[in-house]
Amino acid sequence: MTHPLTxxxxxxxxxxxxASIVSVGASLRSLEHDGRPLVVGFEADRLRPxxxxxxxxxWPNRVVDxxxxxxxxxxxxxxxxxxxxxxLHGLLVWTDWEVVGSDETRAVLRTELAPSAGYPHRxxxxxxxxxxxxxxxxxxxxxxxxxxxxxxxxxxxYLTAGGARLDDCTLTLPADRWxxxxxxxxLPFGERAAAEAPxxxxxxxxxxxxxxxxxxxxxxxxxxxxxxxxxxEAPDGFAVEMTWGTxxxxxxxxxxxxxxxxxxxxxxxxxxxxCPPDAFRTGQDVVVLEPGAEHTASxxxxxx
Numbered sequence: 001m002t003h004p005l006t007x008x009x010x011x012x013x014x015x016x017x018x019a020s021i022v023s024v025g026a027s028l029r030s031l032e033h034d035g036r037p038l039v040v041g042f043e044a045d046r047l048r049p050x051x052x053x054x055x056x057x058x059w060p061n062r063v064v065d066x067x068x069x070x071x072x073x074x075x076x077x078x079x080x081x082x083x084x085x086x087x088l089h090g091l092l093v094w095t096d097w098e099v100v101g102s103d104e105t106r107a108v109l110r111t112e113l114a115p116s117a118g119y120p121h122r123x124x125x126x127x128x129x130x131x132x133x134x135x136x137x138x139x140x141x142x143x144x145x146x147x148x149x150x151x152x153x154x155x156x157x158y159l160t161a162g163g164a165r166l167d168d169c170t171l172t173l174p175a176d177r178w179x180x181x182x183x184x185x186x187l188p189f190g191e192r193a194a195a196e197a198p199x200x201x202x203x204x205x206x207x208x209x210x211x212x213x214x215x216x217x218x219x220x221x222x223x224x225x226x227x228x229x230x231x232x233e234a235p236d237g238f239a240v241e242m243t244w245g246t247x248x249x250x251x252x253x254x255x256x257x258x259x260x261x262x263x264x265x266x267x268x269x270x271x272x273x274x275c276p277p278d279a280f281r282t283g284q285d286v287v288v289l290e291p292g293a294e295h296t297a298s299x300x301x302x303x304x
Contacts, residue, residue: 166208169208
């Protein structure tokens with residue numbers, strides 16, 4: 001049996017929501033509410049555009065120069081972002097995951113990450129997509145099968161408020177700090193206060209306009225139950241929200257400024273992360289999985 005380029009597809013439906021999950025990258029291919037898109041989708045029979053909708057593990061974002069030290073051993077990862085010289089978005093974004101369970105509202109995908117140069121650890125990673133009246137919840141669980149392993153995770157959906165033009169939308173991003181980067185290589189070199197950013201203060205609902213953002217944020221202002229919430233709202237009031245819990249202290253936000261006209265500012269990448277850019281090198285907020293230990297993180301995308 002053959003599958004499209006994006007792998008085995010599972011279609012989900014619950015109330016006013018529909019979603020499509022594909023096995024390459026355990027990716028979210030589409031999510032709609034009453035027929036209006038909440039994420040920028042892609043065709044099942046075409047190569048997925050970059051990292052759109054993929055699950056990121058065992059690290060999110062970048063490892064600068066692909067080099068880091070763990071347990072006093074220096075490691076060199078393959079440089080998967082060659083134009084900047086970094087190791088980008090982990091090792092599973094092009095893996096064809098196994099669909100181990102599915103029904104009308106749920107899809108479970110699993111893969112075993114084998115040891116490799118730069119990451120000599122064996123992990124079992126499972127992703128569960130649950131669709132319900134509250135939207136689509138993604139849960140990622142990783143377990144070390146052999147030794148101590150550094151770990152982090154995130155996802156790479158591009159949010160869209162029903163397909164409205166990004167420049168016309170209003171963004172609410174309750175984060176008090178952001179990570180400044182340097183040069184074309186986007187080298188992180190320090191946290192700055194939200195008021196010092198070169199874009200509008202999105203801690204309150206603010207039009208995006210022509211603002212260009214591709215930065216990590218932290219100091220998340222959470223709700224009483226610990227939830228962090230990012231909201232993107234179209235001019236007609238239709239909105240998409242992404243929420244997550246305290247296991248994710250960081251979020252990368254990108255206005256998708258791309259040279260390809262069909263991809264340029266097509267949506268807003270919102271990537272809740274367990275750790276910041278270059279965390280494997282700095283050690284900041286890196287999860288260390290002891291042998292047999294698990295880590296779980298989850299996030300939800302819904303209509304606002």
